[in-house]
Amino acid sequence: xxxxxxxxxxxxxxxxxxxxxxxxxxxxxxxxxxxxxxxxxxxxxxxxxxxxxxxxxxxxxxxxxxxxxxxxxxxxxxxxxxxxxxxxxxxxxxxxxxxxxxxxxxx
Amino acid sequence: xxxxxxxxxxxxxxxxxxxxxxxxxxxxxxxxxxxxxxxxxxxxxxxxxxxxxxxxxxxxxxxxxxxxxxxxxxxxxxxxxxxxxxxxxxxxxxxxxxxxxxxxxxxxxxxxxxxxxxx
Numbered sequence: 001x002x003x004x005x006x007x008x009x010x011x012x013x014x015x016x017x018x019x020x021x022x023x024x025x026x027x028x029x030x031x032x033x034x035x036x037x038x039x040x041x042x043x044x045x046x047x048x049x050x051x052x053x054x055x056x057x058x059x060x061x062x063x064x065x066x067x068x069x070x071x072x073x074x075x076x077x078x079x080x081x082x083x084x085x086x087x088x089x090x091x092x093x094x095x096x097x098x099x100x101x102x103x104x105x106x107x
Numbered sequence: 108x109x110x111x112x113x114x115x116x117x118x119x120x121x122x123x124x125x126x127x128x129x130x131x132x133x134x135x136x137x138x139x140x141x142x143x144x145x146x147x148x149x150x151x152x153x154x155x156x157x158x159x160x161x162x163x164x165x166x167x168x169x170x171x172x173x174x175x176x177x178x179x180x181x182x183x184x185x186x187x188x189x190x191x192x193x194x195x196x197x198x199x200x201x202x203x204x205x206x207x208x209x210x211x212x213x214x215x216x217x218x219x220x221x222x223x224x225x226x
Contacts, residue, residue, distance in 0.1 A: 001169070034212040036152075043202060043216035044152065055207075055214060087152055091211030094166045096154040 002026055002090050006099035012107040015078050021102045023071040023088035032092040035064055035073045038101075039084045047086075048073065078104075109133040109215045111203045116220030123193050127220055129186040129203030134215075137161070137181035140206035142213060143188050145199035153199075156188065157206070171197075193224045 003026040013019045023033070031051040036044040046055040048064035051071060061076040075082055083106050088099040115127040127143070143155040156167045156177040165177050176189040186203055200221050204213035 032210070036213075038152075043218055044213075045216075046207070046212065046214050049207065049212045089152070089154075089212060094157065094211065095168070096157075096211050098152040098154065100151045 001095055002029060002092065002097050004088055004090055004097050004099035006086075006088055006102045008102060009100070010103045010105060012105050013078055014107045015080060017078055017107075019075040019078055019082075019104055021073040021075075021086055021104070023066075023073070023099050025069045025071075025090055025092075028068045029090040029092035031067045032090055033064075033066070033071050034089045034091065035062075036087045036089065037082075037084045038087065044087065075104075080106075109205065111205065111215055111217035113201060113203050113217045113220035116201065116222045118223045118225060119193055120226050121193060121195055121224055123224070125190045125193065125222060127188040127190065127201055127203075127222070129217060131184045131186065131203075131205070134205070136179075136184040140209050140211075141179060141186045142204045142206060143177060143186075144202045144204050144213070144216075145197075146202070146219070147196075147199045150199075155201070157211075158186070160209075190222070193222075195224050198222060198224045 005024045007022045033051045035048040038044040052064045085101045110132045112130045142157045158177045174192045178187045200219040202219045203217040205215040207214035
């Protein structure tokens with residue numbers, strides 16, 4: 001089983017600033033990495049797949065990078081609607097796994 | 108518009124059984140692999156199971172293997188999860204999710220149905 005570890009658990013950032021979220025895989029997942037955003041009471045929303053490809057309708061301020069075992073989600077200028085929990089997910093093999101999440105909160 | 112609507116979640120005793128359903132619309136259902144993903148209260152996401160477009164391939168997380176069975180009825184645009192030998196740790200919101208390309212990431216999710224396993 002591939003274990004996904006996200007850091008930090010909670011990130012406090014002011015609106016308009018940049019947020020950088022990290023995700024590490026216990027073994028290489030190539031570029032088979034997705035990011036999701038989840039707001040309270042809502043289902044997750046796909047943001048990024050293939051480590052760096054934005055999903056349909058996702059604003060350009062969201063970007064993903066990395067390959068192998070180290071990945072980053074960057075939100076360039078935080079808007080009020082971006083404060084949420086973010087999950088990474090590997091799909092390198094069928095035993096899919098998620099990170100434990102990073103809560104992005106307003107500073 | 109893609110819609111996924113889960114149903115069937117209830118309170119059930121440990122050792123009991125339950126069948127969840129997911130009604131799909133707005134896309135060609137039998138073109139896509141489908142998944143169940145769950146989220147325990149206040150916790151993160153856990154992938155549960157997948158079924159290929161034709162039902163010919165199924166996979167399960169180790170935590171549910173041998174107890175849960177995924178199935179689909181393409182004539183009814185519906186996905187199912189039969190849950191047997193339920194445990195308290197199966198308590199969660201169960202989401203139905205559509206696989207974007209068959210590679211294992213999810214572009215549409217339902218709103219979930221809550222399963223509570225408690226005596």
